[in-house]
Amino acid sequence: MTIILSCDNLISPTFLSCSSFSSSSRSPLSLRCSSSSFPVADMDGGAGPSLYPLHRCKTIHLVRHAQGIHNVEGDKNFKAYMSPEYFDAHLTQLGWQQVGNLRKHVQDKGLLKNIDLVITSPLLRTMQTAVGVFGGDGYEDRVDVVPLMVANAGSSDRGAISSLNSPPFIAVELCREHLGVHPCDKRRNISEYQFLFPAIDFALIENDEDVLWKADIRETKAEVAARGLKFLNWLWTREEKEIAIVTHSGFLFHTLSAFGNDCHPVVKKEICKHFANCELRTMVIVDKGMAGSDSSMTNFPGKIPSGPDLPSDVADKLLEKEGPSTNSEGQ
Numbered sequence: 001m002t003i004i005l006s007c008d009n010l011i012s013p014t015f016l017s018c019s020s021f022s023s024s025s026r027s028p029l030s031l032r033c034s035s036s037s038f039p040v041a042d043m044d045g046g047a048g049p050s051l052y053p054l055h056r057c058k059t060i061h062l063v064r065h066a067q068g069i070h071n072v073e074g075d076k077n078f079k080a081y082m083s084p085e086y087f088d089a090h091l092t093q094l095g096w097q098q099v100g101n102l103r104k105h106v107q108d109k110g111l112l113k114n115i116d117l118v119i120t121s122p123l124l125r126t127m128q129t130a131v132g133v134f135g136g137d138g139y140e141d142r143v144d145v146v147p148l149m150v151a152n153a154g155s156s157d158r159g160a161i162s163s164l165n166s167p168p169f170i171a172v173e174l175c176r177e178h179l180g181v182h183p184c185d186k187r188r189n190i191s192e193y194q195f196l197f198p199a200i201d202f203a204l205i206e207n208d209e210d211v212l213w214k215a216d217i218r219e220t221k222a223e224v225a226a227r228g229l230k231f232l233n234w235l236w237t238r239e240e241k242e243i244a245i246v247t248h249s250g251f252l253f254h255t256l257s258a259f260g261n262d263c264h265p266v267v268k269k270e271i272c273k274h275f276a277n278c279e280l281r282t283m284v285i286v287d288k289g290m291a292g293s294d295s296s297m298t299n300f301p302g303k304i305p306s307g308p309d310l311p312s313d314v315a316d317k318l319l320e321k322e323g324p325s326t327n328s329e330g331q
Helices: 040-045 069-074 078-082 093-108 124-134 190-196 221-235 249-256 265-272 312-322
Strands: 014-020 057-064 117-120 169-171 242-247 280-286
Touching: 057 124, 057 249, 069 078, 093 124, 093 280, 117 124, 124 169, 124 242, 221 249, 249 265
Parallel strands: 057 242, 117 169, 117 242
Antiparallel strands: 014 280, 057 280
16 A cells, blocks of 8 residues: 655655565555545645655665575574674575575566666675676676676675676665674775676775774664665665665664654554565655656646636636626526
């Protein structure tokens, strides 16, 4: 079911609509009529449906990375996340199976043909998930086309992944996991990643070394949420309308928890509950604050060719202003 989610105390895009890879089918949004005595403001301020111009919306497919080696021990003992052996954790073989299942879902639902851009956090597990799910089929070693991922990147025991017939991929630091302390969340130098993932664009990352991760300082939850909202606002600087974002559980949870406070508790939970490994949820962000400037690609101005078109409701208002006719004969 399509729903309106807002966070009125934050300067941010507003979410509406949510569907999930693992969820059952939902009914589409239906428009309801109201009498003239029903205030319009009540519809906008309540939990009912709201309307927004399509060109002021973006569809985003949010994906948590597949199972990483740190998740296996971390699920048993949280202190395992402190282990240096999980530095920039890569996917497990089970994780790659999860990638394959999500890829099949994405292809079966026809999502890939609609996605304009794939954004990934610059860590091994997210980039492996991103290229595995949204990358091209049938890699061939060609001089004129670089792969999204070289063979066996990050101890994957996987063949190279093609960049042909796939959306463009970019790496963005803003959607990284909770920064600091945990070695699994520290990235490698970008120059290393550029060799492993040649077709991913790293141009938006300013520093080769990881200057954001600190061994003794952990980001607060509020700082993660603020970074998440900054990321969502940055999305409005992009011209793409349908974007896949491959990121992390903590980042998603703390960012999405800022939304849905004016919704039914079930809807709120649907938005911000923790993501499972390789879970996909599709949402829509709405530009309520005129952050975007794109014009509609589908609206049509009408009156072509021009002609009389006085609406009946306008005629009713004009008749009310004129008052009852003094000569009703022949009416």
